[in-house]
Amino acid sequence: MRLINRRPEAGFGRLLMIVPFVLVVLTYLIASAARLAENPADKLLPSPASMMAAVTRMAFEADKRTGDFLLWVDTSASLGRILAALAIATAISLVLGIAIGLLPYLRSLAGGFVAVISVVPPLALLPILFIVLGLGETSKIALIVIGIAPFMTRDLALRVSELPPQQIIKAQTLGASSWQLVLRVVLPQLLPRLIDGLRLSLGPAWLFLIAAEAIASESGLGFRIFLVRRYLAMDVIIPYVIWITLLAFLMDRLLVLLQARAFPWFAGARATA
Amino acid sequence: MSVLSIADVWKEYGEHVVLEGISLEIAERSFVALVGPSGCGKSTFLKMLLSEERPSRGSILLDGAPLAAEPEAGRGVVFQRYSVFPHLTALGNVMLGLEIGASRFWGKLWGARRRAAAEEARALLEAVGLAEATDKYPAQLSGGMQQRLALAQALATKPRVLLLDEPFGALDPGIRAEIHQLMKRLWHERPLTVVMVTHDMSEAFTLATRVIAFERRRNEPSDGGRYGATITQDIPVWPPRVAGQVTGLFESPGRDDPAPVAGTSRDDLALQGVRA
């Protein structure tokens, strides 16, 4: 049989899925054990036990200096920033995306501008943001918003223009005004597609968050890993990276779940389109 | 009195003349079928009746007044595809027009008014044979059911004219025969004037009171699109059909049988087109 026609059975497929994870963990364990055998003080590849100890220290013991449980303080600071930024970017891109996608005047006015704005490298704007907005929360949230909103806007405007023109005509023959058309035809069909755009934006959002936190911050997951980098504290950095990955992954899964629950019609419509 | 008066309408895209000199009076309660070879401008003509496109020259009057510049509630439409909204259930699709008409800001009804609209919509769904499918989304319906739904949705707002662009063109023959019966019944029972584009000659003669053929009089590649299509035939269907009068005598079953009409008619334009 051709390779393209060979499929794993369901159970075996799931087993295959775990293989790369197991391989990475095993490789790490072997490499770490080898280095530690040579030099017990090695900091580069800490043992699972020392990482567990670091996690316990960061998550379940109050910091001696501040009295905070650092992992949770960092997590809530970072999540607060990224969620605020995602909410703002969503609101901006929904309004602009629908307007640009639907109104020919606005498309002429703003289409080219958004296209140019979305290629400005956001990190190059970071110094400007720090100068104008200060080093506080605003500039960090603004960086994420500037980083993802133009893409989401362009994406949504494109999704609007991909709606079959027959639908727009049809709604008008049912008497819909432009506003009613937005409310009853365009917006409800855009929301599940917005979730797709949001999922694609999660990666860049985390990138900009960690970059902003690394440069100027007193808390946050990105701040912490760049802080402890000075002491080569791989036993803290590695669990933090895994934790960040897990958070990003969970956000993605939640969005998938939301899409399926809130828009039961979407999977079928996408399949038959 | 004509519902639609089309006077010397031309449609050009740049140098390319699609339609030329179309004049047509469409009587109240008639069922006009537009036939003609693919690409001759049937859809373009229907788009002008919808106000999706504007004539380059000439005028179109609806009940004696110039057509509104954009699509409106009085002119309903069913396309071959994408006529229904994928995010609304069958019931929601039929209610949409009622809700939009009754609630100017939200386009949505609640409470007793919503129940009344739902009742009306259910009756329509039953009339098109979709009583069992009220809570299904379009993606869960077959092609034939989706077109029934599209008809119910278009009829909910009681349009003065119903415009159909190859509405049954993508359906299997068996399903198509069933939906033809439905279409006839709807036309007989409701105050409808219908203009239907089709490329299927037997469908035209099965449903219409009048069959209009569009064709290019000159169609040489060397013409470079300088000549558009125009009306080459205008055939009243015999025996005459009158809206609301279903007589077993005239509506004999043979009438609905597509084969003889398509095979033997001397008016078979597709064949003439080939010979010309």
Ligand SMILES: Nc1ncnc2c1ncn2[C@@H]1O[C@H](COP(=O)(O)OP(=O)(O)O)[C@@H](O)[C@H]1O
């Ligand atoms: N927006 C447009 N711009 C340029 N040419 C068009 C446009 N719409 C339709 N046409 C041309 O008009 C002709 C008739 O198209 P159409 O009305 O769709 O034909 P039919 O429905 O009879 O198959 C075609 O040659 C098509 O290329």
Ligand SMILES: [Mg+2]
């Ligand atoms: Mg066509």
